[in-house]
Amino acid sequence: MECAVVIHTEEEFDWNGGFNRFNDNVSHHTQFTTTVKQLLDIGAKVTLALDYAFINSPQGRQAIEELVGLASPNIEFASHLHPWVTPPYSESDSEGNVDEYHSFAGNLARDLEFDKLKTLTDAIEALTHHAPTTYLAGRYGIGENTYEILHALGYKTDISPSAFSDFTSMGGPDFSSTTNGHYVKQGIEVFPHNSAFLSVVGPLANYLNKKPELFTRIQSSTPLKLLSKIARVKKLRFSPEGVPIYELKRIYSRLQQTGHQHLILSLHSSSLKSGLTPYSTGNTAADIGESTVEIMTWLLNNNKVIPSLVSEFSRLEKANND
Ligand SMILES: [Zn+2]
16 A cells, blocks of 8 residues: 655635635645654655745745755655635635635636646645646535636646545535546546544445545435444544544554545644634644644554655556546
């Protein structure tokens, strides 16, 4: 099994405070570079999905220049589009506010989504001397034009889908029937962000991870819901954010048992400094950097996983699920 650490490398903002183009502060750059270097030291490989506000800030720029200077083959610079802080800003009002629907780039008009992603792509290439080939939509927000745009801008891979997640209540995409498996869409290879169903009844968990439609049925039936509670069914993201180490180990084991090939451990750069995201705030907040290094150390020990960049994930031969 190949495993990539994917860091959503982005500005700090109040995750429950709406979207505004002027919320572009970056103050966690030191904690960010420290964690990336620790991960490299233990032999992990890190795909940094960079957003425009981060690399356009002096602090973020300095952090990336430092990592570019390492010339490490174990870092990949990918792109992460937060459309509300990426020019052109034609969808924001006079105070810079963007409504939730338009915080999903895939909901923008085709040319605006294209222009924003081109701005970001060019900025990443100018800073890292490398055109990004891996894409991650902010808020997992791909839309009907996204793959055509990715193709036009030279991208090869998308990691935006989030297995088993439904964002339709916020105006975003529905991935509730998307599993962790990878596929090809319009010439772009797609590796979803990983989540897993866990249960004390192993075969039930395995079934849910392959056929998540059952979970939707469970949700709409009181007796099934009760049974799933007894079987302690839960759905967890493969991320150190809000998920303790012992649960991350269970997720790994479950995905391994279902024959999963490509593991994405994801987190946000801003979680690496305490107090900046819901995961790093409050008395019970974990040190996300320490947790990330700890779980990666465990995964790399005894060759449970092969460290990989997203761009290095083994490819499908000819399959195409267009
Ligand atoms: Zn983001």
